[in-house]
Amino acid sequence: MLLKYLTGxxxxxPAGSSAIFFGFSSIFWFVVGTGLGSFNAAxxxxxxxxxxxxxxxxxxxxxxxxxxxIVGWISMxxxxxxxxxxxxxxxxxxxxxxLGLWTGMMWNIGxxxxxxxxxxxxxxxxxxxxxxxxxxxxxxxxVITPLCVNVIMTIAHRxxxxxxxxxxxxxxxxxxxxxxxLVGNSPEYFHLTGLSEAYxxxxxxxxxxxxxxxxxxAAIAYYTIPKLxxxxxxxxxxxxxxxxxxxxxxxxxxxxxxxxSPIPEWLKSFASVEGVLILIPAVAFVANILLTMKGxxxxxxxxxxxxxxxxxxxxxxxxxxxxxFQQTRSINWYIxxxxxxxxxxxxxxxxxxxxxxIAAVYFGLQQMLKxxxxxxxxxxxxxxxxxxxxxxxxxxxxxxxxxQGAGKIYEVPxxxxxxxxxxxxxxxWVGGTMVFTGNLVWLFNxxxxxxxxxxxxxxxxxxxxxxxx
Amino acid sequence: MAFKEYRLxxxxxxxxxGLSMIITIFLPSFDLRSAVSTKVALEKQLSAGFDVxxxxxxxxLLGINRPITVVLEADPKTGxxxxxxxxxxxxxxGVPMPPNVRHPNDLGKGVQDLSEGLGQIGGVSGSNHSxxxxxxxxxxxxxxxxxxxxxxxxxxxxxxxxxxxxxxxAAAGDKNTFKISQGKTEFVVQGCWWCHTLLPEQxxxxxxxxxxxxxxxxxxxxxxxxxxxxxxxxxxxxxTRNSSREWMLLHFFNPxxxxxxxxxxxxxxxxxxxDAQGNVIDYDKWRAEYLEYASGKRVYPPEVPDYxxxxxxxxxxDWVLSLK
Ligand code: HEM
Numbered sequence: 001m002l003l004k005y006l007t008g009x010x011x012x013x014p015a016g017s018s019a020i021f022f023g024f025s026s027i028f029w030f031v032v033g034t035g036l037g038s039f040n041a042a043x044x045x046x047x048x049x050x051x052x053x054x055x056x057x058x059x060x061x062x063x064x065x066x067x068x069x070i071v072g073w074i075s076m077x078x079x080x081x082x083x084x085x086x087x088x089x090x091x092x093x094x095x096x097x098x099l100g101l102w103t104g105m106m107w108n109i110g111x112x113x114x115x116x117x118x119x120x121x122x123x124x125x126x127x128x129x130x131x132x133x134x135x136x137x138x139x140x141x142x143v144i145t146p147l148c149v150n151v152i153m154t155i156a157h158r159x160x161x162x163x164x165x166x167x168x169x170x171x172x173x174x175x176x177x178x179x180x181x182l183v184g185n186s187p188e189y190f191h192l193t194g195l196s197e198a199y200x201x202x203x204x205x206x207x208x209x210x211x212x213x214x215x216x217x218a219a220i221a222y223y224t225i226p227k228l229x230x231x232x233x234x235x236x237x238x239x240x241x242x243x244x245x246x247x248x249x250x251x252x253x254x255x256x257x258x259x260x261s262p263i264p265e266w267l268k269s270f271a272s273v274e275g276v277l278i279l280i281p282a283v284a285f286v287a288n289i290l291l292t293m294k295g296x297x298x299x300x301x302x303x304x305x306x307x308x309x310x311x312x313x314x315x316x317x318x319x320x321x322x323x324x325f326q327q328t329r330s331i332n333w334y335i336x337x338x339x340x341x342x343x344x345x346x347x348x349x350x351x352x353x354x355x356x357x358i359a360a361v362y363f364g365l366q367q368m369l370k371x372x373x374x375x376x377x378x379x380x381x382x383x384x385x386x387x388x389x390x391x392x393x394x395x396x397x398x399x400x401x402x403x404q405g406a407g408k409i410y411e412v413p414x415x416x417x418x419x420x421x422x423x424x425x426x427x428x429w430v431g432g433t434m435v436f437t438g439n440l441v442w443l444f445n446x447x448x449x450x451x452x453x454x455x456x457x458x459x460x461x462x463x464x465x466x467x468x469x
Numbered sequence: 470m471a472f473k474e475y476r477l478x479x480x481x482x483x484x485x486x487g488l489s490m491i492i493t494i495f496l497p498s499f500d501l502r503s504a505v506s507t508k509v510a511l512e513k514q515l516s517a518g519f520d521v522x523x524x525x526x527x528x529x530l531l532g533i534n535r536p537i538t539v540v541l542e543a544d545p546k547t548g549x550x551x552x553x554x555x556x557x558x559x560x561x562x563g564v565p566m567p568p569n570v571r572h573p574n575d576l577g578k579g580v581q582d583l584s585e586g587l588g589q590i591g592g593v594s595g596s597n598h599s600x601x602x603x604x605x606x607x608x609x610x611x612x613x614x615x616x617x618x619x620x621x622x623x624x625x626x627x628x629x630x631x632x633x634x635x636x637x638x639a640a641a642g643d644k645n646t647f648k649i650s651q652g653k654t655e656f657v658v659q660g661c662w663w664c665h666t667l668l669p670e671q672x673x674x675x676x677x678x679x680x681x682x683x684x685x686x687x688x689x690x691x692x693x694x695x696x697x698x699x700x701x702x703x704x705x706x707x708x709t710r711n712s713s714r715e716w717m718l719l720h721f722f723n724p725x726x727x728x729x730x731x732x733x734x735x736x737x738x739x740x741x742x743x744d745a746q747g748n749v750i751d752y753d754k755w756r757a758e759y760l761e762y763a764s765g766k767r768v769y770p771p772e773v774p775d776y777x778x779x780x781x782x783x784x785x786x787d788w789v790l791s792l793k
Binding site for chain 2: 043044045047048051052053054057058059060062063121122123124125126127132133155162163168171172175176179183187188191192193194195196197198199200201203244247248251252254255257258260261262263264266267270333336337338339341342404408409411414415418419421422425
């Protein structure tokens, strides 16, 4: 069927096909990515687990996990939401379903190739842009560009007057992430060396997070929460303040990732100040959503999508408090390079961002498949496994990070730090494995939804129907 | 569609992103590019070569087409003895030239002038670049004076002293040959940098791990791969703390042989199929015996095989021990 659509005429493809394709692809990569994460965690807890083969060495697998979850799960879930939210918000159809399906195909093929090559060791040696640059270009031209064209053309062909805040984010973030990848990989095409290379590596990593992962996740919440609660967004203006301050403040503090390297001091100070200012968009977002929930907090308990969404929004609070302050000089020296940062990275990606996306994928898949989610019980299992697993992960790595930080400044022999961290490494593995298990349940649940979920009556939203299982 | 707020909005998005890039990329580039290479930087880039990550000359990162570092006790041409020995960097034919020989203006003031003047690196870069590549070049690091200060510079020893790659390698012998570039590639490919950093921080940890690097220490390094996440000791100066090849041998084969609590993975697979004597290494037997040892059924652990001279682990240890 996919093949027929890929070669068929755009008009013949039912609306929502690309969203469904992206939705299932993203869940698949989520399972793969978290499985790899759990495997890596096992290796850090028990170093002799699967030992002695090059391919299964920790150093070959870690970056595959990171890019599988970022490019596979998170970004594909973004694409999925763009495929259904952008047209819905413009009261129109997706500009080209066919292009959407092709983007999804290219994405799966390109990403599999890139991850396989990374796995066997073909790497540029630059964190978060580890792929060799020809593959970076494939992703940029074959995936990000068509996605951006599709989103922006859909917005341009909208049949509403204004542009809702979510679409502002979608349109500009797909564009900006392209620029970021183009410029951020320049050390590879132009062979820049030395600190220029190091700085651009982190410029790229920072802006991938700042102009792609966090803002798009927030944009998704601007759609799902009003939709699910039936309340209008508390303030579109605060939303715009969020939007503009993201672009102005979040695009600048790249160098706070390499505070202990000898880059110019003015750049470090500038980055720290701008980094604290990220609290402006952060607080604007959280406040806006919390105020939108007014009077509808029961849904936080009753409705699975709201549950996921609001958990994501609430996790944004500790995330931003950490993020704003851990990059100032007075705190960064203590926690830099420790497990604290790993905990923070998972709070952002597995906590805030992933929860918002899970909600949107649940919501969108039900809507596009025109079926109610198969089982509430399984969805709740999914929720609690991911939440509890994540909390174990986050708490244990935060503690491990504080131990490492203390070890660092008191100059404890390194091996004592390794010994002290060991229980937390095991805890992290347990937590991560729970997340992975939860995702398997999710994949099953969504598969069953597509096959056996109750069909939605015409013109109804899934969340308006009662759960049956 | 009459409402045009999106026109202004799009222009503003573009404008603010552009402004942000001017501040965060264009302005710092002046500071970063004004860095003057230190001797450390010259050593690093001459021993590592053009690229230790993905590149045309070694797309699969197998460690081919790499420069080789040698320590010479005598001049390969005249035979005159050196005291102290001289380190030379041999770029055989087909090996890409080091980054700053291609782009000498990245060397920084003084270093560039001396390298192009006394060091005669102009012959290999610029228009003769391909000629230099065909025959191969040997580099050394010279010490000169610029504006009243001592400055290290890159010397094209093929031009200044008539050293050619083959004769230089032969003069050094295998014992004084170090495959540092291939070793650094292993560091990148095997993901050592997910656990080890190459960046003692500017806080207290230099007391254990040694001095943090200077701005000019990085010129010409690609990728810098100094790591962001530390689960193990910093390695920037590990060669000064521990220069024992035997310890490294045991530790890489199975870190638990020398440090029971280590979480470092075993890198025994870097030994390849055969050991130094050309015998096939029986990994299954070794692992079985090691398990017996670990569970207390054996008093001594099994013997760690000697590595073959062309094994990957040899290159890796060469690189680790070069980190002074
Ligand atoms: C959607 C979910 C997830 C996302 C987006 C994600 C993302 C990331 C990122 C960005 C890093 C790099 C962190 C850094 O360099 O500071 C990372 C590392 C890691 N992740 Fe995940 N992760 C996810 C789920 C998991 C799960 C379920 C596990 C299972 C335990 C896991 C285990 C790990 C491990 C072991 C590392 C290596 C940490 C280290 O090197 O110390 N991750 N992940």
